[in-house]
Amino acid sequence: MTQTDPDVRQRRRALLMTVPALAVLALVLLLPLGIVVLRSFTVPEPGLGNYVWFFGTKVNLTVLLRTFTIAFWVTLVCVVAAYPYAFAMSVVGRRTRLLLVLCVLVPFWVSGVVRSFAWVILLQDAGVINRIVMAMGFEKIRLIRTQLGVTIGMVQILLPLMLMPLYSVMRAIDLRLIQAAGSLGAHPVKCFFQIYLPLSLPGVFAGATIVFILALGFYITPLLLGGPSSTMLSTLIQQQVLSLLNWGRGGAMSVVLLVATFAFLALAAPVMKRKYDLSGSGK
Structure with missing residues (x-):
């Protein structure tokens, strides 16, 4: 018996243990x-x-391009909104952090359908937001049945999925690096862009990838908050499969969306890997 036999048997047992999970995944x-x-x-x-x-x-083709455009804007807004919030979660005290985490998780525990209907009430022409705007002396803003309304609803639902990966990375950053740079005369802005931001990029990329992929396949929120000018591909797939019973065309739409998503990720992966290596976390 060679020295490597126990390792081989252990690997085989580990592989056999994954067979049920792989079978369920395939099914x-x-x-x-x-x-x-x-x-x-x-x-x-x-x-x-x-x-x-x-x-x-x-x-x-127009709807496919619009789907990626809306997903891009939703991802961008989530990054911009989640970054300072996640930073605050990583630096505040324990009690305040618990409160901030609850503010993120409590809405996340509510069904996305319920939250989408809540946004219908808030964004409609006679809704709460427009009442506040008109009370301030401004004209009514059209939010419902627009891409802006769809973006607002999707951001609110997907924001926790951006926050948690970002917070987990920021929590591991040693803030003494910033203090050391500041003690050597570095400006706070320079410290942020040259030290903190590169170290936090893995969390940005992880959260942005999750949000972008989920946003591409969103159905309920665009259906409730959107209109003809904000229709996404998921809505057209539903119409082809359930309304027109055309499984062939609906399947073709799904395959095109899937392939386009993988193609986008393949193009973005080298850039993400390069930024990740530059941050020093990939070493």
């Missing part, structure tokens, strides 16, 4: 995905007809 994820891909090529007849229809219809 609930890969199998339905495979069926969707298969139907996109075979329904109503075998071939590339569904994809020719998708790329030959201007509305589909």
Whole structure:
């Protein structure tokens, strides 16, 4: 028996332990995905007809571009809003941190459907926000059935998913580095951009990736808060599958969205890896 035999057996046992999880994953994820891909090529007849229809219809391409645009703006707003909040969570005392965490988690425990309906009440033309705006002497702002309204609702729902990865990274940053740089004469702004920001980039990238991917597939919030000018691809997929019973076209739309998402992540991965290495956390 060689010296490596125990290691080999241990690895085999570890691999066998993952088999049930892999089987469940294949059953609930890969199998339905495979069926969707298969139907996109075979329904109503075998071939590339569904994809020719998708790329030959201007509305589909416009909605696909709008979906990525809305997801980008939602991600950007989440980063801008979550960064100072996560920083505050990482530097305040224990009791204040607990309060800030509760402010993040309590809305997260409420169903997204309920929160979307709440935004319908707040954003409608005669809603609370417009009443406050008009009471201040300004004209009514159209928020419901617009991309702005969709962005507001999606940001509120996805913000906790940006905050928690960012906070976990910021919590591990040693603030004595900032103090040391300041004691050597560095300006606070320079300390932030040259020390703190690079160290926090892994959390920014992790949270932004989660938010962006989830925003691409959002359905309920764009449906309730949006209109014809803010329709996202998930809404068109629902119409094709449930309303028109056209599984082939709906499957083609889903595959295009999935491939476009992976393509975007593949293009962004080298940039993210380079920034991650520069931060010093990847070493």
